[in-house]
Every structure is written in structure tokens, then in C-alpha cells.
Amino acid sequence: MTKRWSAISATLGILLVCGTAVHAQQNVPRMAGGVPIAPTGIADNPLGSGPFRYRTAEGMDIRVEVVARDIEYAMALTFLPTGEMLIVTRKGELHLLPKDAAHTRVVPGGPLGVFAGESGSVGTSHAYTDIALHPDFATNRYIYIAYNKPEGESGRVLALGRGRWTGERIEGFEDIWVAPSGVSGVMRLAFAQDGTLFFTTSGADAQNLGTAGGKVMRINADGSIPDDNPFAANRSARKEIYSYGHRGALGLAIHPGTGALWESENGPNGGDEVNVIKPGLNYGWPYVSLGRSYPGPWQSERPGHPVFEPPVVYWMPAIAVSGLMFYTGDALPKWKGDIFVGALRTGEIPGTGHLERILVNENMEELRRETLLYDLHQRIRDVKQGPEGYIYLAVEQKDGSILRIVPAD
Numbered sequence: 001m002t003k004r005w006s007a008i009s010a011t012l013g014i015l016l017v018c019g020t021a022v023h024a025q026q027n028v029p030r031m032a033g034g035v036p037i038a039p040t041g042i043a044d045n046p047l048g049s050g051p052f053r054y055r056t057a058e059g060m061d062i063r064v065e066v067v068a069r070d071i072e073y074a075m076a077l078t079f080l081p082t083g084e085m086l087i088v089t090r091k092g093e094l095h096l097l098p099k100d101a102a103h104t105r106v107v108p109g110g111p112l113g114v115f116a117g118e119s120g121s122v123g124t125s126h127a128y129t130d131i132a133l134h135p136d137f138a139t140n141r142y143i144y145i146a147y148n149k150p151e152g153e154s155g156r157v158l159a160l161g162r163g164r165w166t167g168e169r170i171e172g173f174e175d176i177w178v179a180p181s182g183v184s185g186v187m188r189l190a191f192a193q194d195g196t197l198f199f200t201t202s203g204a205d206a207q208n209l210g211t212a213g214g215k216v217m218r219i220n221a222d223g224s225i226p227d228d229n230p231f232a233a234n235r236s237a238r239k240e241i242y243s244y245g246h247r248g249a250l251g252l253a254i255h256p257g258t259g260a261l262w263e264s265e266n267g268p269n270g271g272d273e274v275n276v277i278k279p280g281l282n283y284g285w286p287y288v289s290l291g292r293s294y295p296g297p298w299q300s301e302r303p304g305h306p307v308f309e310p311p312v313v314y315w316m317p318a319i320a321v322s323g324l325m326f327y328t329g330d331a332l333p334k335w336k337g338d339i340f341v342g343a344l345r346t347g348e349i350p351g352t353g354h355l356e357r358i359l360v361n362e363n364m365e366e367l368r369r370e371t372l373l374y375d376l377h378q379r380i381r382d383v384k385q386g387p388e389g390y391i392y393l394a395v396e397q398k399d400g401s402i403l404r405i406v407p408a409d
Contacts, residue, residue, distance in 0.1 A: 034295035036348065043350035045377035047401055053408055057370045058334035061408035064373060067392070068097055068104055068402045073119075074394040076130045076188075076323070076382045077402065080165075081138060083387055087394065087402065088145060091115050092127025094170070097402065109163055109170030113147040114156040119344070119379070119396065125156055125184065132189040132197075134162070134221060141165045142221070146187035146199065149178060156184045158201055158212075160223075176223030177240070179203075183213045188252040193259045197221055198242065198277075200249035200263065206285045207245055209237035214285060216249065216263060216277050218242040230280030245283040245308060250381075251324030251341065262312075264321040264341050267291035268299055269348060272321045273311035274341065276364065284308030291316055313339075313358055313366050320344035320353075322396075323382035329389025331407060340391065342380035353379040355393065378403075 029037045052064040073090035080086060083099040092113035095104035113127025125148050134142035141164045149159035157180070163173030177199075185202025192198060199217050206214025209231060217240040218229055231237035242261075251264030251274075261277040271291020275283060288308055289299035315321070322342035327335050339358040346352040354374040359367045373380070381396035391405040 030295075034293075036295075038345075038348055038350050040350060042352070042377065044397075045351055046399065047376065047378060047395070052373075052376065054372070056334070056372070057368075060332065060334040062332070063406050063408045064376075065404045065406060066401055067404045068102055069399070071095055071104055071395075071400045071402065072398055073126075073396050074381065074400040074402065075126060075128055075396055077384055077392060077394050078131050078133055079384070079387055080133070085392075085402070086131055086143070088128035088131045089400070090119070090126045090128065090396065092147065094128070094131075094145070107169050109173055110145055111147055111159070111161055111173055111175075112150060114150050126186055129186045130189045132191060135191050135195055137165075143170060144189060144197070145173070146189055148184050149175070151181060155181070157181060158183050158185065158187050158203075160187060160189070160199055177217075177219060179212045183211075185248065186250055188249055188263075190252040190254050190261065191221075192218075192254060192261065195221060196226055198252060198261055200246065200252055202248045206247065207282070207287070209234065209241060209244060212238060214244065214246045215241050216243045216246060216252075216261070242279055243277050243281050243283060243309075245285050245287075247285040247289075250320075250322040253324045253326060256326055256328050262324060262326075262339075264324040265311075266321060267314075267318055268293050269296075270316040270318050271299060272315040272318045274313040274321070274324070274339065274358070275309065275311050278309065281309045290314045291318060312360075312364060313369075317347035319346045319356065322380060323384070323394070325383045325385060325391075327385060327391065329385055331389030332391065332405070340383045342383050342393065344379045344381065344396070351377045353377065355380050355383065373403075 050066040077087045085097040087095040093106050094110045096107050097104045114125045115127035117124035128147045130146040132144045142162050143165050144162045146160050148156040151157045160177040161175040163170035183203040188200045190198045201215050203213025205211040225239045231241050232239050248266040249263050253262050263275045263277050265273045269292045271289040293299050325340045327338050341356045343354045355372040357370045378395045380393050382394035384392050386392050393403040395401045
């Protein structure tokens with residue numbers, strides 16, 4: 001009898017412990033749609049004076065330099081043939097950074113954009129989201145800006161326009177593509193080797209070919225639609241659509257060897273992706289995702305892509321992937337051919353932005369990846385190769401900056 005009661009007591013003890021564990025879970029505060037409110041315990045870390053020295057996995061020491069500071073919410077950058085840098089910001093400003101300078105100046109002539117809120121919060125609006133030069137910029141001086149255009153009294157829609165660079169300002173800016181109502185967010189740009197222009201759209205209805213949200217688009221440099229687009233002959237589809245089933249693309253780049261279009265795309269709470277974009281294909285959102293929804297359950301019953309185009313690389317938990325770049329320079333030789341992806345935060349925790357390096361083989365299959373600059377706690381929004389082969393980063397924070405990765409010695 002004593003042994004029996006001992007066994008019963010032990011069982012009850014286990015049940016009590018288990019019951020206590022179940023009820024010990026925190027009641028996490030949530031925003032609309034069940035999205036947990038992000039903690040701020042390690043957010044808003046100021047950037048040190050630098051430079052910062054790092055050892056890296058490939059046996060190549062690097063130094064990270066602060067090129068320029070006090071650029072509020074830098075979103076994207078590009079280089080002029082003169083070596084000067086142009087930077088667009090969430091606030092809707094275009095900055096010029098002269099060569100070898102440490103301070104930018106705001107230049108006029110860009111469009112009016114809608115700026116609101118903090119990135120990652122409900123109701124956020126990014127006034128400017130990307131910038132690109134026409135492939136024949138030396139002749140026509142065209143600069144392209146992606147932005148959120150005011151609509152009505154308080155609305156906004158994604159738009160893409162261009163104007164001519166005078167050396168001091170943009171002149172004659174005009175839209176060449178404007179989304180229908182309901183499509184806003186972030187747009188990224190990439191010129192193909194044939195001179196056509198790819199861009200991304202955010203928004204819902206990603207599976208509907210008759211709508212503009214959740215797509216990769218392809219147009220000519222003047223805004224017209226190429227005749228060889230995959231849905232050009234489909235009466236019910238938007239003719240500029242190149243691929244569909246995307247959630248939120250925050251990076252776009254052309255592979256320098258193959259000319260293929262690559263995209264980095266945000267999942268929900270997990271399932272961030274890098275994709276090779278092929279004409280006419282469906283990338284699955286919201287039917288499938290290799291990640292969890294914000295409240296916790298898996299986004300799809302079967303996390304995978306049995307009938308949709310699968311990613312080349314994915315992250316679980318999410319790192320909020322942003323800018324995307326292929327490194328082709330000689331200044332950092334151990335990284336030649338590698339993929340670089342900016343990260344805004346890891347695992348839904350602000351203050352965990354960084355840079356990721358991905359090594360792939362000749363078949364574009366992942367071999368290994370490396371987390372870089374994690375201790376700086378900066379939101380890396382864009383990553384670009386400079387004319388001298390260094391790597392430049394746009395930091396999207398209120399006290400934003402431009403960083404540069406160079407050899408340590």
C-alpha cells in the first residue's frame with residue numbers, strides 16, 4: 001500500500017509540475033492581427049565611433065568604417081560614375097555624399113512621399129524605398145526613385161518615377177508606374193542586362209494575376225510593357241507581372257554571371273527567403289511558407305513547396321531580410337562570388353540587425369553562411385559594392401549611417 005501511495009503521489013507531483021509549467025507561459029501583449037508587440041530591451045543601440053575590426057570565417061580580417069552619420073532612416077544607396085553616392089531615406093529625402101566626404105547634403109527635385117511610423121510597426125510608411133541609375137546614365141542622366149505616393153487625404157500607393165540628374169538636383173521627375181489603390185509598402189529595383197527594369201510590390205492578393213500586390217514586375221525603362229512578358233497575352237492578368245506569390249520583397253539583384261534575377265523576401269515570423277525569380281512562376285505566398293505566422297502556428301499545414309517554386313536559402317527564425325548583393329570585387333578576395341543579405345532584426349527582436357554572407361556552389365546551392373556585424377545592433381537596409389570593391393551598407397535607423405567594409409590591413 002505504501003508503495004502504491006508513493007507512486008500515486010509521484011504521479012500527482014508530475015501533473016502538478018506540468019500544470020504549473022502550462023500556466024507559467026506569459027500573456028504576451030499583441031497588436032492587431034495577433035502580432036506580438038516586440039520587446040525593446042536591446043533596441044536603439046547607438047553606433048560607436050569605429051572603426052571596428054573583425055575576424056571572419058574565411059580567414060580574412062576586415063575593418064568596418066563609419067563613412068557618414070546622421071542620415072535619418074537611410075533606405076538605399078547607389079553610386080554615380082563620379083564616385084559620389086546617392087542615398088534615399090524613409091523620410092523622403094535624397095542625399096548626396098561627395099567622394100571622400102563625411103557629411104551628406106539633401107538635394108531637391110524628388111517626388112513627395114508619405115512617411116509615417118517606425119519600421120516594423122502597424123501603419124508604417126516609407127516615403128522613399130529605392131534608387132537606381134539607368135544603364136545608360138552617362139548619356140541620359142536618368143535616376144529612378146521608388147516611393148509611396150500620397151493618395152487622397154490620408155492614403156498612399158506605391159509608385160515609380162524618374163528624373164534627370166543635373167549634378168546638383170533632379171529635374172523633370174515624373175511617374176512611369178503607379179500602383180492601384182491598396183498597394184503600398186516597399187519597392188525594390190533592378191535593371192536587367194537587356195535594359196528592362198524589374199521591381200517588386202508589397203500588398204495582399206499575391207495569387208491573383210489581376211492585381212498588383214505581391215508581385216515581381218518587369219517594364220521597359222520608359223514604363224511601357226515588354227511584349228515578351230510571361231502574361232502579356234493573358235487577358236485577365238496584369239501585363240507587367242513577371243512572377244507572383246510573393247509576400248514582401250526587400251532585396252533585388254541581378255546575378256553578374258548568369259543574368260538571372262534574385263530576390264530576398266520576408267516571411268512572417270520565420271520563412272524569410274532568397275529566391276531565383278523565373279518568368280511566370282508562382283512562389284507560393286500565402287499558401288505555403290517555411291515559417292510560422294506571427295501568433296505562433298505554422299503559416300501552412302505542410303511547410304514546403306510541393307507545387308510552388310522553392311527558395312534557394314531560407315531562415316527560421318526570420319532575420320527580416322533586406323538588401324541583396326553578389327560580391328564581385330577583388331578587395332575582399334575570400335568573399336568573391338558570395339551572396340550578401342542585410343538583416344533588420346532576428347527572431348522578432350529589435351536591436352539584432354546585422355549582415356549575412358552566404359557561400360553557394362556552382363549550382364547555386366548553399367554551402368555555408370556567416371553572421372557579420374551582429375554586435376553593432378544596426379538595421380542593415382541595403383548592401384552595395386562600391387567602385388573600389390569595398391562593401392557599403394545603409395543603416396536604417398533614426399541616427400542612420402553609411403558603413404563600409406574594407407580589408408583590415
